[in-house]
Amino acid sequence: MSSSTTNVESATSTQPASERLRITEIFHSIQGEADAIGWRTVFVRLTGCPLRCVWCDTEYSFYGGNWRDIDDILAEVASHGAAHVCVTGGEPLAQKRCLLLLHKLCDAGYEVSLETSGALDVADVDARVRKVMDLKAPDSGESQRNLWSNLDHLLPHDQVKIVIASRADYEWARNAVAEHRIDQRCMVLFSPVHGAVEPRALAEWIIQDKLPVRFQLQLHKLLWNDAPGH
Ligand SMILES: C[S@@+](CC[C@H](N)C(=O)[O-])C[C@H]1O[C@@H](n2cnc3c(N)ncnc32)[C@H](O)[C@@H]1O
Ligand SMILES: Nc1nc2[nH]cc(C(=O)O)c2c(=O)[nH]1
Ligand code: SF4
Numbered sequence: 001m002s003s004s005t006t007n008v009e010s011a012t013s014t015q016p017a018s019e020r021l022r023i024t025e026i027f028h029s030i031q032g033e034a035d036a037i038g039w040r041t042v043f044v045r046l047t048g049c050p051l052r053c054v055w056c057d058t059e060y061s062f063y064g065g066n067w068r069d070i071d072d073i074l075a076e077v078a079s080h081g082a083a084h085v086c087v088t089g090g091e092p093l094a095q096k097r098c099l100l101l102l103h104k105l106c107d108a109g110y111e112v113s114l115e116t117s118g119a120l121d122v123a124d125v126d127a128r129v130r131k132v133m134d135l136k137a138p139d140s141g142e143s144q145r146n147l148w149s150n151l152d153h154l155l156p157h158d159q160v161k162i163v164i165a166s167r168a169d170y171e172w173a174r175n176a177v178a179e180h181r182i183d184q185r186c187m188v189l190f191s192p193v194h195g196a197v198e199p200r201a202l203a204e205w206i207i208q209d210k211l212p213v214r215f216q217l218q219l220h221k222l223l224w225n226d227a228p229g230h
């Protein structure tokens with residue numbers, strides 16, 4: 001952070017710097033992924049990500065954003081009148097103060113979910129938060145970043161998601177679930193990379209192999225074709 005940025009922030013902020021987060025967008029939509037799919041949800045998208053999944057659909061969140069007070073974020077979330085809040089990114093856990101945001105959202109009584117890459121430690125995430133944790137398959141280009149010890153911090157209400165771009169990714173995912181008995185820890189979601197693997201092919205592989213996983217399509221892409229703010 002440059003000193004000039006710091007000056008601008010301190011001139012406009014009502015909170016100490018320790019309570020600000022860099023935010024790309026806050027929007028009100030229908031949850032398009034994971035167990036809370038279909039619920040009206042407010043999304044808080046944090047800026048920045050240390051990974052570069054080749055198929056990432058939110059590259060616009062890697063840079064930029066605005067520094068916002070956590071209480072100001074809470075006020076904007078409240079203005080939408082939704083029971084569900086999804087904290088996502090970029091990689092939300094790359095900003096340490098995300099943990100405080102999650103805690104305050106839970107204290108305010110929301111059903112809170114966190115979309116996270118699986119590359120950063122989830123141990124200190126508030127236990128009330130439903131973690132939706134990716135395991136990155138090889139075609140993402142980031143599978144070496146999977147922090148396997150995160151599996152030990154999953155609670156029964158959490159979910160593991162594997163986004164699949166090819167038959168090879170599918171076989172990797174199938175083996176990972178079996179080897180780490182992930183389905184015995186929490187719900188497992190398999191989702192096709194939008195536009196890369198035929199959704200029907202993935203569905204048929206899951207049926208054929210009798211896998212204990214839940215097939216998932218990104219509902220917001222069907223509804224809004226990935227338009228901004230949805
Ligand atoms: C944009 S990421 C943000 C949160 C975090 N960085 C992560 O990767 O989980 C949110 C979710 O969208 C998924 N995603 C990103 N691009 C996708 C694509 N092209 N097709 C399907 N899912 C995608 C990610 O795998 C992740 O589960
Ligand atoms: N509608 C909608 N649902 C979502 N669920 C997770 C999202 C994300 O980008 O993390 C997302 C998103 O971008 N839009
Ligand atoms: S970790 Fe998430 S935000 Fe980062 S590049 Fe991968 S999909 Fe995109």
Ligand SMILES: [Mg+2]
Nearest residue numbers: 057058088230
């Ligand atoms: Mg998205």
